[in-house]
Amino acid sequence: MTTLRTEGLSYGTGEGRHLVDAVDLTAADGETVGLVGPNGSGKTTLLRCVYGTLRPTHGRVLLDGDDLAALPVKARAQRIATVPQDGHAGFELTVGQVVAMGRAPHKRFWEADTAADTALVTGALARVGIAALEPRTFASLSGGERQRALVARALVQQPSLVVLDEPTNHLDIRYQLEILSLVRELGTTNLLALHDLNLAAYYCDRLYVLKDGRVVASGTPEEVLTAELLGDVYGVAAEVSTHPKTGAPTVVYLPEGPTHATLSI
Template identity: 80%
Template structure:
């Protein structure tokens, strides 16, 4: 599985809805070849909508998403799938496919509909199953997997697509701490260009080369994790008090959240009469 890579560039990308609101508002973003770029921001800030515009589930109402200069939205779905692989937030399927069959679906953009798997396809599938640590589950029914096992199977399916760009929406969803670290390490080591949305700011700081912070659909900050993750930004965007320090071993910014101050009791309340 030799890595492919590409440059992703978003130019004024917007996605509007019928009432005139913009869920994504004029986003400019660049991910260089081999770079891991993270999208962070509170719920409702537009991260998932932006990712869906990149991988083709939604068509932007304004702007462009370019991969090595090619507009992703002028490509056929099959051509786009040869270059972009997606790991959604919650991968569900009602079909009783085995894990191996789900992972092997990643080869479908590279062959005609009626063509069977080749020896090379099977080898890629087996390698991906081993790489994400679920080879023993290959013959299990995909719907029977736990959330974390299902997420790793979807990462394996993306691997066998052999894309130049990975787009991942909360790839650590449902994973325990060990598997969160393993999946993000794997993504980082692929050598591909990676665009991912993360809620955990400490994981984003450690695994992402650069971060874009979204608020109400717009980019309000971008840069290295050290440049972006400040107590002032967290107060403004997330409305929380936090301290940001440099980890003594990794050097990565580390966010320490502070509890909200207790509200002062009102005059005459039971707390004052004790």
């Protein structure tokens, strides 16, 4: 059983600006919970507070009732895996070595990889579709390939909570669907930020909508994704309907102005 909860979570700058402002959030055991909102709404900052690279200025993050701020870094890493928005391309390590880094929280500093560790790495690379890239350097990969390698690293970490910041970044449509399907199949509790509202509607159990660092709506995709909310939060006109095959809300954005434009040269 793994439950994430934030209580009054805030993160402010030295100028008194709150990037995240009094956020209460829950991800129940096995749930996939999405954060959506426009650029600058606080999604990435909130995730960084959850996985520990930022220390909240107020409030706390609880995992199964344990205050994460009180846990040693290694103990936190044994329970939380992170897939950042952009994998840094400067690693001179091979793809296999980068993925094997996911085992570090479970080992002593001087311990070598075991046959079991190697099997986990091989299996994770196969699951994300890049087994053939294992000997390549991480720096030589495309953005989408790096993203899949970082998901594989999270898999070998064997966490109970996975935090993902735009996990479909740089991925073509096929791998967007495959990665999000894989995340849901892990059996972990998942918290992820997504820009694509249709992907969020299909793959997330519940959504939290952020605007200016605050939660302005939360609930199931059906409850949250309305034309009125999209107009208020994103400033766009949209139609929301139920897809006849998936049963999930489907968002269609409507351009402003005339439906047909005349281009003069």
